[in-house]
Amino acid sequence: MKRIITVLALFLFTAAFLIAYSPWAVAGAQQERMKACNEEAGKQALQGEERKQFLSSCLAVPASASEHKLTSQQLKMRECNKEARDKSLKGDQRKKFMSECLKG
Numbered sequence: 001m002k003r004i005i006t007v008l009a010l011f012l013f014t015a016a017f018l019i020a021y022s023p024w025a026v027a028g029a030q031q032e033r034m035k036a037c038n039e040e041a042g043k044q045a046l047q048g049e050e051r052k053q054f055l056s057s058c059l060a061v062p063a064s065a066s067e068h069k070l071t072s073q074q075l076k077m078r079e080c081n082k083e084a085r086d087k088s089l090k091g092d093q094r095k096k097f098m099s100e101c102l103k104g
Contacts, residue, residue, distance in 0.1 A: 033059060053085065076102060 037058035041051050070078070080101035084094050 050085070053081070073102075 034055075037055050040058065041054050044054070046054050080098055083101065084097050087097070089097050
């Protein structure tokens with residue numbers, strides 16, 4: 001009898017785990033996040049490279065942004081990215097600028 005209860009409990013635990021962490025559950029959350037970021041990019045009328053950068057940063061932000069505190073390096077990276085975007089730097093020029101900006 002104990003063996004049947006143990007096997008049943010193990011089965012139920014495994015089933016609950018698989019349902020909670022299934023690829024469908026994770027994909028659904030990611031799709032909702034992508035939908036929200038796309039809507040925000042549409043509201044801001046972003047296109048091209050600006051849209052790509054916005055979506056990238058939007059999807060990288062944790063779902064609960066208030067729980068996430070940015071480190072000083074992350075803040076510096078944000079500032080340098082904004083400057084590079086404002087200067088319309090691309091390719092090697094952007095890489096060089098970012099490297100110098102993050103060092104300084």
